[in-house]
Amino acid sequence: MNLSQNWRLAEQRYRLVGEICPHCGVKIYPPRDACPDCSQPAQERFTFSGKGEIYSYTVVLDAPEGYEEQVPYLIALVKLDEGPMLTAQLTDFDREPEIGDRVEMVTRKLRTEGNAGIIVYGYKFRPLLMP
Amino acid sequence: MSSEEKRDKPGRLLKTDKPVGITGYGAYLPRYRLPASEVSRIWTGGMGGKPIREKTVPGLDEDVVTMSIEAARNALSRAQIAPTDIRAVWVGSESHPYAVKPTSTIVAEAIGAVPDVQAADWEFACKAGSEALQATIGFVGSGMASYALSIGMDTAQGRPGDALEYTAAAGGAAFIVGDGASSLAVFEATYSYVTDTPDFWRRAHEVYPSHGDRFTGEPAYFRHVMAAAQVIMSDLGAEAGDFDHVTFHQPNVKFPSRVAKMLGFSEEQYKTGLLADRVGNVYAGSSLLGLSAILDEARPGDRILVVSYGSGAGSDALVMRVTDIIAERQNLAPKTSHYIARRTEIDYATYTRYRGKLLTK
Numbered sequence: 001m002n003l004s005q006n007w008r009l010a011e012q013r014y015r016l017v018g019e020i021c022p023h024c025g026v027k028i029y030p031p032r033d034a035c036p037d038c039s040q041p042a043q044e045r046f047t048f049s050g051k052g053e054i055y056s057y058t059v060v061l062d063a064p065e066g067y068e069e070q071v072p073y074l075i076a077l078v079k080l081d082e083g084p085m086l087t088a089q090l091t092d093f094d095r096e097p098e099i100g101d102r103v104e105m106v107t108r109k110l111r112t113e114g115n116a117g118i119i120v121y122g123y124k125f126r127p128l129l130m131p
Numbered sequence: 132m133s134s135e136e137k138r139d140k141p142g143r144l145l146k147t148d149k150p151v152g153i154t155g156y157g158a159y160l161p162r163y164r165l166p167a168s169e170v171s172r173i174w175t176g177g178m179g180g181k182p183i184r185e186k187t188v189p190g191l192d193e194d195v196v197t198m199s200i201e202a203a204r205n206a207l208s209r210a211q212i213a214p215t216d217i218r219a220v221w222v223g224s225e226s227h228p229y230a231v232k233p234t235s236t237i238v239a240e241a242i243g244a245v246p247d248v249q250a251a252d253w254e255f256a257c258k259a260g261s262e263a264l265q266a267t268i269g270f271v272g273s274g275m276a277s278y279a280l281s282i283g284m285d286t287a288q289g290r291p292g293d294a295l296e297y298t299a300a301a302g303g304a305a306f307i308v309g310d311g312a313s314s315l316a317v318f319e320a321t322y323s324y325v326t327d328t329p330d331f332w333r334r335a336h337e338v339y340p341s342h343g344d345r346f347t348g349e350p351a352y353f354r355h356v357m358a359a360a361q362v363i364m365s366d367l368g369a370e371a372g373d374f375d376h377v378t379f380h381q382p383n384v385k386f387p388s389r390v391a392k393m394l395g396f397s398e399e400q401y402k403t404g405l406l407a408d409r410v411g412n413v414y415a416g417s418s419l420l421g422l423s424a425i426l427d428e429a430r431p432g433d434r435i436l437v438v439s440y441g442s443g444a445g446s447d448a449l450v451m452r453v454t455d456i457i458a459e460r461q462n463l464a465p466k467t468s469h470y471i472a473r474r475t476e477i478d479y480a481t482y483t484r485y486r487g488k489l490l491t492k
Contacts, residue, residue: 014200014241047243069491070191091192092162094475107200107241108192119228121196121237129465129473 006120013122014107018084020046029084050105052080052125057090057097066111078103078125092126102128144320144366145265147272152314152451153306154212154278155460157205158423159198160302160410160470163188167297169479174292182383186300186411188477188485189286193301194228199284200241202305205464206280207242209315210307214243217307218276219267220250223259223415224303225333226286227252238282249276256331257380258441259283259415260303265321265447267308278309285414290339291488298383298407302470303416304423315460316426316435316451320367323447324359331442342442348386351444356380356390359446360438364394367450371395375433378404378421380440382412403428409471415441424467429453 011017018029021042026035028042035042057076060067067073074090074097090097091108103125110122165188167181189198199222207214220239227234235250249270253263260283267279282305289299311317330351333340343351356379364370371377377400379387384407391401404421413420418439425435433453440446483489 010240014237015243089192091190106197108190108197109194110192119194119196121241124192130469 003118006118016048016050016105016123018046018048020044027080027082027084029080029086046082048080048082048084048105050080050123052078052103054090054097054099054101054103054125055079055085056099066113076103076125089124090126091124102131104128144322144363145269146320147268147318149272149274150311150314150317151268151271151308152311152317152454153426154309154314155206155208155210155307156304156315156423156426157202157207157209157464158302158304158420158467158470159202159205159284160187160413160420160467160473161189161193161198162473162475163190163477163481163485164474165477165479165482169482170297173479174296182297182385183411184408185476186298187302187413188482189301191485193286195222195224195226195284195286196228196234196237198286198301198303199234199238199282199305202282202284202303203238203242203280206305206307208464209460210278210309211460211463212278212307212309215247217244217278217280218248219270219279219281220244220248221253221263221266221280222282222284223253223255223261223263224283224285225254225256225259225414226288230335244280255445256441256443257285257382257412257414257417258439258445258447260419261437261439261447261449262323262441264306264308264419264449265323267306268318268321271308271310278307280305280307282306283415283417283419285416287412287414288333288339291483293339295340295342295412298412300411300413302410302413302420304419304467306419313456314454315457316429316453319450319452320363321447321449322359322363322366323445324355324362325445326355328355328442328444330444347442351442352380352382352386352440353390353393355444355446356438356440357393359448360390360394360436363436363448363450369450371400373434374400374436376403376425376429377401377436377438378418378425379438380418380446381405381407381421382417384408406467406471420467426453426457427461427466427468429457431455431457
């Protein structure tokens with residue numbers, strides 16, 4: 001991913017800023033400016049709580065370029081409490097996760113582009129610190 | 132009475148015209164723990180003394196930016212203000228992830244404080260956090276800003292086999308300073324004691340720091356911490372017995388315990404803030420994490436003394452009084468003890484991987 005693309009996505013990556021549809025009230029993530037439910041324009045910003053649950057997950061042992069140093073790691077589909085589903089790494093798990101586990105968003109290092117490149121930060125999900 | 136205490140220099144305390152205090156605070160510690168016995172097993176065959184029981188180790192996806200973000204979010208939860216009300220985000224550390232590119236802008240963006248905000252990274256070895264906190268007191272006390280955020284956070288570097296590898300740890304705390312009326316603890320005064328003392332340093336492009344071995348004790352840590360504590364107490368007309376809690380920079384357990392006793396404090400006064408045995412030396416976060424642990428347990432009316440120490444060298448002393456607001460804020464975010472209890476023990480091999488000490492390319 002290039003520099004400008006990371007920069008454009010910083011707000012949604014760092015703190016889960018999406019949108020809310022002013023017409024039907026659906027919460028939208030990632031932001032897309034048109035409601036996926038009612039197709040009306042939706043550009044009102046909405047910051048998600050970061051709480052949700054694991055819908056499904058897998059263990060990555062053969063990582064794509066840039067993520068090799070983190071193997072083995074967990075990738076999950078996380079269903080946010082406000083509705084949307086997103087794909088994210090899980091972190092701080094000492095055990096195999098279970099479907100339905102409650103998780104919360106934390107901002108962590110996603111990848112480092114070599115010793116001289118940019119450090120990319122973004123959301124991951126961990127078990128609730130205070131269940 | 133020492134010569135430091137006798138110096139007659141009126142006005143040497145740093146005070147604000149209007150009352151300011153801490154409106155929110157938050158701690159962060161990573162979950163991994165390396166027992167000192169593991170360092171000893173690898174480098175001394177298990178023989179020799181250990182300065183602490185265990186130290187914190189950051190995970191592969193953690194650094195001063197990510198740790199500062201979580202501490203700042205905890206501080207915001209307690210302050211109950213909008214992040215856009217913050218006019219300064221200042222991060223003190225000796226482990227900023229970039230040599231050139233501020234930690235503070237990433238933290239400010241992540242907590243939603245941009246763009247109407249001052250942002251800067253602070254450096255002064257292990258007192259980079261306390262000097263940032265002092266500066267926020269001035270920023271708010273002058274009326275320039277309603278709220279300012281300071282953070283002391285580190286992922287300390289320890290050379291494999293060096294004495295400091297037992298203790299060089301990761302963690303810290305964040306503080307939002309605001310008007311005294313909305314604060315959970317109001318500052319009485321602060322003071323800084325600084326000299327040019329070459330006890331510990333790291334040159335540009337060097338991975339690990341160098342230190343003066345036994346030179347780090349008497350002329351460095353003890354001289355500065357003692358002087359800073361003695362001056363602020365004498366100029367405030369206070370004695371050790373007037374404080375409910377005290378915390379110092381804690382590179383190990385021995386130094387802060389000894390300096391506390393030299394100043395006349397009892398174990399009862401320093402035990403709440405003395406965390407080094409369970410977390411190690413979190414460098415720029417060290418005395419501030421101690422303060423965070425004290426505020427977690429403090430009661431209205433408690434008087435607190437904090438004395439940091441940074442190599443190079445200097446100490447910042449801060450005296451504050453806890454207000455009635457403390458009780459409603461303590462449980463609005465995870466306490467320091469939550470992070471200490473969240474513990475996954477690792478061995479030396481895992482530690483070398485997590486800290487990037489293995490050559491893989």
